[in-house]
Structure formats: C-alpha cells, structure tokens
Amino acid sequence: MKYPIVKPFLPSVNNYTAQIAVVFERNWLTNNGPCLQKLEQQLTEYFNVEHLLLVANGTLALQVAFAALNINTNKKNSVLTTPFSFAATASSLCFAGITPEFIDIDPTTYNININNASDEQLNRASAILGVHVFGNPCDVNAIEKVAKQHNLKVIYDAAHAFASNINDENEIKSILHCGDAATLSLHATKLFHSVEGGAIIFKHKSDYLKAKQLINFGFNDQQYPELVGINAKMSEVHAAMGLSVFEQIDYITTQRCALAARYCELLSPIKQLQLQQWHPQGANNGAYMPVVFESQNVLLKVQAALSNAGVQTRRYFYPSLSQVAAYGMQGATPIANSLSERILCLPMYTDLTLNGVDEICQQVIAALNSIN
Ligand SMILES: *Cc1c(COP(=O)(O)O)cnc(C)c1O
Numbered sequence: 001m002k003y004p005i006v007k008p009f010l011p012s013v014n015n016y017t018a019q020i021a022v023v024f025e026r027n028w029l030t031n032n033g034p035c036l037q038k039l040e041q042q043l044t045e046y047f048n049v050e051h052l053l054l055v056a057n058g059t060l061a062l063q064v065a066f067a068a069l070n071i072n073t074n075k076k077n078s079v080l081t082t083p084f085s086f087a088a089t090a091s092s093l094c095f096a097g098i099t100p101e102f103i104d105i106d107p108t109t110y111n112i113n114i115n116n117a118s119d120e121q122l123n124r125a126s127a128i129l130g131v132h133v134f135g136n137p138c139d140v141n142a143i144e145k146v147a148k149q150h151n152l153k154v155i156y157d158a159a160h161a162f163a164s165n166i167n168d169e170n171e172i173k174s175i176l177h178c179g180d181a182a183t184l185s186l187h188a189t190k191l192f193h194s195v196e197g198g199a200i201i202f203k204h205k206s207d208y209l210k211a212k213q214l215i216n217f218g219f220n221d222q223q224y225p226e227l228v229g230i231n232a233k234m235s236e237v238h239a240a241m242g243l244s245v246f247e248q249i250d251y252i253t254t255q256r257c258a259l260a261a262r263y264c265e266l267l268s269p270i271k272q273l274q275l276q277q278w279h280p281q282g283a284n285n286g287a288y289m290p291v292v293f294e295s296q297n298v299l300l301k302v303q304a305a306l307s308n309a310g311v312q313t314r315r316y317f318y319p320s321l322s323q324v325a326a327y328g329m330q331g332a333t334p335i336a337n338s339l340s341e342r343i344l345c346l347p348m349y350t351d352l353t354l355n356g357v358d359e360i361c362q363q364v365i366a367a368l369n370s371i372n
Contacts, residue, residue: 002310007349008188011244019240035239047174051208058185060232061198062092065181068211072096074126081129082112083322083336090327102322102331108277111138127153132161135287137279140178159185160287163253167281176201194242256286266361272368289346296341305367316345
C-alpha cells in the first residue's frame, strides 16, 4: 500500500543505539530503572501532572487503575462505559470480573453521553469509564457532575489523548488531569510510543502509591507481598525507546496537527461524509482521522476503491462493543451501533505528508462521486 493506515514513528537508529548502549553498560534491564525514571519525569513535566506511573501497556494500565481504585472489589459490580472504543476498554473490565454497562454516545463527538444512563444503570455502577475517543475530550463536566451525584469513581481511557488539551478558564491543560485516574497506551501505533507501554495518571497520591505496589507483585518497601499484585512493569529497553521518541515530540505533534487540519479543510465541504465534532475548548491532536458515511454500503464501496488506489483504511471501531457477546451486551446503544457501521479511519501517521493527504482526499472524493 502506498498509504498504510498507520506507520510507527521511528527515531534514528543511532539515537536509539546510544540509549541502549548505556543500558548495556549498566546491565540494569528492568525494575524501576534509570531510563524509566527519566521518562516518568519527562512525561510528568510535559503534562504538568503530579502522579504518573509508567506500565507495560495500556490494557494493564486500565486493569491496575481499576484495582488501585477498588473498582474490581466493589459490591456494585458494574461500570458505565462507552460501546464506541477499542476492544481493550470493555475486555479489561470483563477480565477483572467487572460488568461493562454500555451507555450510548453523542452522535457528533462519538464520546459517551452520560445523560443517557438510566437510574437503574447508575444505581448498579461503582464507576464511569469514559474514553476520549480519537483524542477528542469527553464532556468531563457532565461526567463529573453525575459522578458526584451518584458517588461514582471516574476513569478515563485516554489511550488516544496524548497531547490532547482543553482550555479550562483560560488555562490550557492536558486532558489527563481529569478523572480519578487517566490511562495512556504507548503502543507502537499510537501518537507517542515506547513500542509497548502505558501510563496511569492518578488524581490522588494514595492511589498512585498503591498502584506502584500493584505493578510489582504487590510488594511493599520491605519486599513483602502486602497486596495481590501483578507484573505490569515497563522495561529499560522500552523506556529507552520512549526517551528517543520523546526527543521529537514537538515535531510529532506539530506535524500531526497540520495533517489533521489539512484533512478537515479538504473534507469538511463534502456533503456525503461527516467529520467528528471536537470539544469546543480543545483542538484536534491528530491522533486519528475518522470519516462517517451515510450507510455501511457506501463505506464498503469507498473502502474498496481506496484499497485499489493504494490507500489503506480501517473500520475503527467496528463492531460496537455493546454487540459483542463476550462483553455481556448490557445496555441498548442504537447511536453507537449505527456509527460503528458507517465510520472509517483514513491514514494518519507522523511521516505522512500534506501532499499525501491531498491525494488521499482526492481518492475519497472520487470514490464518493463514482457511487450512484
Ligand atoms: C490501544 C488502546 C488500548 C490498549 O492499549 P495497549 O497498549 O495496546 O494495551 C486501550 N484503549 C484504547 C481506546 C486503545 O486505543
């Protein structure tokens, strides 16, 4: 394919080799090593947060967050979440023995609309798990209000929301400040990555300290297994990749914002498709480029035409998680089900060029015009 759907960002091999040479010299390969500590410090400063913990991947970040906030042991064993996300959002709940209760989304932002939750659903739940889908911040004020009224914890799966900010009373801040915990995925295909990796940002220091124990088998300072933990540690080899990629984070974010702006400029006049409506206090972080068609039939035709033209696309996210038998299918979500059938992601990666975006958009428009 001339244009793949994603392409992992690679630093220069010399830069990474230099980082790894230091790891070899130290022969300290994992367990809270110097590369990990340095990356934690850099990310903490970048997001201007207080309690950030690096972990092995974004799925473990979710599972450790549930355990740190006692959601997996709560008598109320369900969590209100969105059906419009990657599988890991729902599977991480099920894997921890928690029932996902699917709440329908807003048809324009594609994020959970917490006002769709019924009283019964709210009464059964111990927490809300929102997803800032494609990096678009959730309606965090509405979620916080409902959470306060019903005494619910709030977790955000922020896997797409690296470098996603909102303007909060004239202060631009990372969306990772919102919720009792927010989780990142640092997987190779994400905006910023460490090959495999994840992070959890906690509001409260006590939850952070508990999670720090949980990711290392539950050991306390005396190496005594005080809690039932897991192994979710990030290795030095992964942290070193994170350090190398982070050196270019400004280039990555600037480039992706420019690509997203060009896509939106060229595609917003096209009547046969719809673009995601972004949070009014935020700006597109260029993590993904979703477009929505009138019907699944149109989507399949456009996808086939693009494939023939060397443009790879992906049906993110299909099917709706509320229609997956393994996840329990709790909750009716007609808006998400319809969106899932009609949404397609176009190529988006740091090495894509503005000329590439122009060509892809021409192909999309030509495909739409050839239908009927
Ligand atoms: C990528 C992703 C995850 C999982 O992250 P991994 O690091 O691959 O485990 C979770 N949630 C969402 C929304 C994602 O896109």
